[in-house]
Amino acid sequence: MSLSATALGALIRPCGPVIDPAIAARTHDRLIETADAGGWRAALDAAWLALEPVFAASPYLSGLARRWPDRLHDILRQDPEARLAAILSDTDALTGGAEDVRRPLRLLKAELHLLTAIADLGGHWDLDQVTGALSRFADATTRTALAAVAHDQRTRGKLTSAPDDPRGPVPGLFGLAMGKHGAFELNYSSDIDISFFFDPEQLAAALGPGVEAQTFVNRIGQGLATLLSERTADGYVFRVDLRLRPDPSSTPPVVAVPMALDYYESVGQNWERAAFIKARAVCGDAVAAAEFLNDLTPFIWRRSLDYQAVLDIQSIKRQIHVHKTGEGLEAAGANLKLGRGGIREIEFHAQTQQLILGGRDPGLRKDRTVEALAALAAAGHMPAEVADELTIAYVRLRGLEHRVQMLDDEQTHTLPADPGRRQAVAALEGHADLASFDAGVETLLAGVNRRYGELFEGEEDLSSPYGSLVFTGTDNDPETLATLERMGFSEPASVADTIRSWHHGRIPATRTARGRELFTRLAPRLLTALADTGAPDAAFRRFAVFFSGMNAGVQVQALFLGQPRLFDLVVGVMAFAPRLARALGRYPAALDSMLDARFQTELGINTGLFDQMDAEARASGDFEGAMNVVRRLHREQDFRIGIQTLSGRVGPAAAGLAYTNLADAVMRTLSEAALVETLRLGGAFPGVVAVIALGKAGSREMTASSDLDLMTVYDAPPEAVSAGKGWSADLWGARFTQRLIAALSAHTGEGGLYEVDMRLRPSGSKGPVSVRLAAFEAYYAEEAATWEFMSLTRARVVWASDADFGERVTAAIEGALRRPRPGVDVAADVRSMRDLMDRERRPSGFWDLKLASGGQVDAEFVGQYRQLVRAAAGATLTVSTVDQLGHDPVLAESWTLHQQLSQLLACAFEDRPDPDAEPSAFQARLAEGADAPDFDRLRAQLADVRMRARAAFETALPCPRDGVSDDPR
Numbered sequence: 001m002s003l004s005a006t007a008l009g010a011l012i013r014p015c016g017p018v019i020d021p022a023i024a025a026r027t028h029d030r031l032i033e034t035a036d037a038g039g040w041r042a043a044l045d046a047a048w049l050a051l052e053p054v055f056a057a058s059p060y061l062s063g064l065a066r067r068w069p070d071r072l073h074d075i076l077r078q079d080p081e082a083r084l085a086a087i088l089s090d091t092d093a094l095t096g097g098a099e100d101v102r103r104p105l106r107l108l109k110a111e112l113h114l115l116t117a118i119a120d121l122g123g124h125w126d127l128d129q130v131t132g133a134l135s136r137f138a139d140a141t142t143r144t145a146l147a148a149v150a151h152d153q154r155t156r157g158k159l160t161s162a163p164d165d166p167r168g169p170v171p172g173l174f175g176l177a178m179g180k181h182g183a184f185e186l187n188y189s190s191d192i193d194i195s196f197f198f199d200p201e202q203l204a205a206a207l208g209p210g211v212e213a214q215t216f217v218n219r220i221g222q223g224l225a226t227l228l229s230e231r232t233a234d235g236y237v238f239r240v241d242l243r244l245r246p247d248p249s250s251t252p253p254v255v256a257v258p259m260a261l262d263y264y265e266s267v268g269q270n271w272e273r274a275a276f277i278k279a280r281a282v283c284g285d286a287v288a289a290a291e292f293l294n295d296l297t298p299f300i301w302r303r304s305l306d307y308q309a310v311l312d313i314q315s316i317k318r319q320i321h322v323h324k325t326g327e328g329l330e331a332a333g334a335n336l337k338l339g340r341g342g343i344r345e346i347e348f349h350a351q352t353q354q355l356i357l358g359g360r361d362p363g364l365r366k367d368r369t370v371e372a373l374a375a376l377a378a379a380g381h382m383p384a385e386v387a388d389e390l391t392i393a394y395v396r397l398r399g400l401e402h403r404v405q406m407l408d409d410e411q412t413h414t415l416p417a418d419p420g421r422r423q424a425v426a427a428l429e430g431h432a433d434l435a436s437f438d439a440g441v442e443t444l445l446a447g448v449n450r451r452y453g454e455l456f457e458g459e460e461d462l463s464s465p466y467g468s469l470v471f472t473g474t475d476n477d478p479e480t481l482a483t484l485e486r487m488g489f490s491e492p493a494s495v496a497d498t499i500r501s502w503h504h505g506r507i508p509a510t511r512t513a514r515g516r517e518l519f520t521r522l523a524p525r526l527l528t529a530l531a532d533t534g535a536p537d538a539a540f541r542r543f544a545v546f547f548s549g550m551n552a553g554v555q556v557q558a559l560f561l562g563q564p565r566l567f568d569l570v571v572g573v574m575a576f577a578p579r580l581a582r583a584l585g586r587y588p589a590a591l592d593s594m595l596d597a598r599f600q601t602e603l604g605i606n607t608g609l610f611d612q613m614d615a616e617a618r619a620s621g622d623f624e625g626a627m628n629v630v631r632r633l634h635r636e637q638d639f640r641i642g643i644q645t646l647s648g649r650v651g652p653a654a655a656g657l658a659y660t661n662l663a664d665a666v667m668r669t670l671s672e673a674a675l676v677e678t679l680r681l682g683g684a685f686p687g688v689v690a691v692i693a694l695g696k697a698g699s700r701e702m703t704a705s706s707d708l709d710l711m712t713v714y715d716a717p718p719e720a721v722s723a724g725k726g727w728s729a730d731l732w733g734a735r736f737t738q739r740l741i742a743a744l745s746a747h748t749g750e751g752g753l754y755e756v757d758m759r760l761r762p763s764g765s766k767g768p769v770s771v772r773l774a775a776f777e778a779y780y781a782e783e784a785a786t787w788e789f790m791s792l793t794r795a796r797v798v799w800a801s802d803a804d805f806g807e808r809v810t811a812a813i814e815g816a817l818r819r820p821r822p823g824v825d826v827a828a829d830v831r832s833m834r835d836l837m838d839r840e841r842r843p844s845g846f847w848d849l850k851l852a853s854g855g856q857v858d859a860e861f862v863g864q865y866r867q868l869v870r871a872a873a874g875a876t877l878t879v880s881t882v883d884q885l886g887h888d889p890v891l892a893e894s895w896t897l898h899q900q901l902s903q904l905l906a907c908a909f910e911d912r913p914d915p916d917a918e919p920s921a922f923q924a925r926l927a928e929g930a931d932a933p934d935f936d937r938l939r940a941q942l943a944d945v946r947m948r949a950r951a952a953f954e955t956a957l958p959c960p961r962d963g964v965s966d967d968p969r
């Protein structure tokens with residue numbers, strides 16, 4: 001039997017060259033056999049010219065033809081429209097449960113695919129007819145599948161409504177076709193995006209007793225997805241994606257309508273608005289679906305948009321990196337959908353404009369891309385030639401995409417990199433010469449990409465120098481994953497997921513629309529800054545803790561956006577300074593201090609800190625209040641000094657001074673408070689008291705991790721007692737000191753301050769916690785050992801209840817230092833002290849800056865030794881280690897380098913740091929902070945200076961056993 005004039009077999013033309021006649025011949029042989037047997041050889045012969053290039057190029061289509069030759073015959077002999085109508089009505093007519101429809105649906109899909117491909121490739125159907133056929137078939141299968149899974153639930157008694165209920169197989173439940181399917185633009189081998197929602201009230205009436213609604217609808221949604229997507233011997237129907245729903249990573253697969261409306265109205269994204277442009281009810285309760293879509297209209301089409309909202313909508317397209325046109329565009333491996341110059345650029349071009357303008361102009365609310373372009377051009381929002389050019393490109397790109405998918409029925413959008421397979425695509429599009437096909441594709445992509453780039457002129461780019469950073473949509477954008485990988489993240493997908501969850505408003509910082517708009521702009525800068533630290537993983541982890549811990553985000557994000565340098569600093573902190581990162585994470589308010597003008601002022605300049613602390617502490621009303629005020633201000637300042645130290649703004653001396661000035665302000669404020677508290681508790685007392693700092697606080701060389709070495713000294717008339725409790729002077733001094741220690745070291749709701757060490761006081765731990773000035777003097781005159789005098793070289797009165805008393809104490813310290821100690825070999829004492837220490841406390845490793853041979857203790861001991869000798873000789877005294885080492889340049893050099901490193905390490909880390917284990921970017925920064933060219937050379941430099949310093953130490957304090965020293969013992 002030959003073909004009628006309207007039969008598809010008579011209407012089709014060859015699509016292009018036959019790239020592999022042998023392969024086509026194998027299919028041909030098989031078909032001839034069946035056609036001869038079935039009596040349709042003439043029909044086959046009539047169509048063969050058009051079929052041969054198709055079967056030569058597409059393994060998938062020849063497979064279908066060989067497997068079901070009779071279906072091919074049906075397709076060839078009938079009018080294609082009639083055949084399509086029959087496939088659709090057969091699909092709709094299927095009844096029964098999942099078991100009953102599983103196989104027929106797959107056979108119908110194969111037939112539909114063969115029909116569509118032949119009509120398309122044979123030049124009979126245009127793009128609209130092709131996508132229309134695919135979409136309508138998807139509609140029908142979805143309806144049938146829903147009816148089938150509902151049928152099964154009905155059989156099991158879970159669903160009580162009638163199969164022909166006017167509200168659909170499951171009253172209240174409906175599915176929306178989203179994306180291309182929704183707009184009848186479905187791809188040849190695409191997933192279908194269906195969003196399921198349910199109206200709880202409607203549904204409740206239809207459920208069997210004790211059936212829980214959410215569980216039930218989940219089962220329906222998933223059952224439908226499985227029925228269509230699972231692969232059996234007959235293939236599959238459609239892969240179904242249920243994720244185009246509110247925040248799919250945290251919601252069930254089928255969402256209740258009230259919850260969905262609430263989500264879209266409160267945290268809905270612009271890209272979700274864009275997705276709803278194409279949404280359409282496809283199966284289930286049509287009444288509920290219409291109501292839902294109607295209720296969503298104001299969400300999708302917003303009547304008024306402020307500038308920030310417009311920018312945010314445009315972010316959808318601005319996240320794609322715009323290259324210089326033409327550069328690096330290649331046909332081989334080009335992603336026709338998501339790649340440069342691809343379909344997505346055309347869609348975004350249209351959709352962003354639609355979202356911005358469609359609220360006021362309903363004429364722009366077109367669901368189909370080609371129509372949207374035309375409407376935008378007609379309304380004057382796009383030059384007609386741009387719309388035409390993009391339309392032509394769109395049609396060709398979609399055609400190419402279909403041809404790529406027809407090769408193997410795979411959901412791919414990539415022009416094969418393999419020349420042989422690309423040749424097959426070219427042939428299906430009518431090209432014999434691969435080079436000219438490639439060149440044509442490249443021109444096409446470049447044209448779209450150029451138009452797309454024009455959209456950005458004058459707009460802020462939301463990608464990064466590293467590439468695209470797209471976080472819209474439900475799938476990870478492949479280019480974005482590549483960008484993140486290039487940035488150095490070891491788990492790009494999890495970074496993308498976290499960023500996406502922030503966009504979804506899952507943390508307080510992005511819970512408001514404004515917070516999200518700001519985050520859209522901040523995200524690319526954040527990722528770029530993280531990458532630039534060289535330690536993006538650690539930095540991201542710490543930033544995430546910080547950012548998700550903030551209880552609001554607008555102010556901070558606006559600050560970051562307005563102050564890029566500051567932002568880079570904060571990100572650097574995240575990368576390199578867990579201690580500061582943790583402080584920020586726990587008390588994000590510390591960031592507020594960055595807003596303070598004083599934050600960026602030079603350290604060292606008197607910023608009025610003590611006055612502020614003192615005033616606020618007094619205003620706080622009581623002792624506890626004062627402790628909290630001081631802790632808050634301390635934290636801010638500590639953070640400020642830490643940032644400046646870490647960023648290299650201040651050197652070690654200035655940092656030491658700054659940390660010490662801070663400690664001084666704290667000690668003064670809390671000494672005042674402790675005194676007031678002591679008088680309040682014990683009653684008036686005619687005594688005076690002073691606080692002496694020793695150690696690094698005394699020498700003004702504190703780091704972020706220094707503790708406070710303190711002693712207190714008091715004086716009072718001999719028999720004085722306090723008015724209230726009748727405390728004697730020693731009790732009063734002790735009470736004050738205990739209050740002070742508590743004030744400095746206790747942890748309150750505002751955190752802690754310092755560890756306090758009182759062991760350097762006269763008689764150490766065995767002595768009273770506070771001593772009378774006379775006892776202090778007597779102790780150093782009679783009992784103190786050389787190591788106690790060493791400590792005293794760094795003693796400094798930081799606070800006194802009475803200025804005169806403070807001066808008396810200062811004079812007493814100096815007196816003690818200068819008093820000759822006949823018969824004492826200071827050098828030998830210092831040396832044996834150092835040796836003892838070396839035996840008892842070994843350095844913990846190369847980075848033990850204190851105890852390393854030639855490290856800080858060696859230098860400090862020599863300095864203190866020099867100071868003691870100088871004091872006895874009546875020379876000027878100093879607490880500073882470097883000044884004490886004026887005549888020992890090598891030791892001073894070593895001490896300074898160690899101090900520099902210890903400042904950096906102390907502000908960055910809480911525990912004992914191991915720079916060898918830190919990211920190389922941190923090592924580089926450490927080297928830079930110490931003026932070394934790189935980390936390896938820093939280590940070498942350190943080893944070298946230690947060796948020289950140790951030699952200088954040996955010269956200054958020779959070992960008594962060597963007989964060089966004149967040790968009298």
Ligand SMILES: NC(=O)CC[C@H](N)C(=O)O
Nearest residue numbers: 269270271471472503520
């Ligand atoms: N995930 C995102 O990148 C969000 C971008 C933009 N805020 C939107 O709503 O689409």
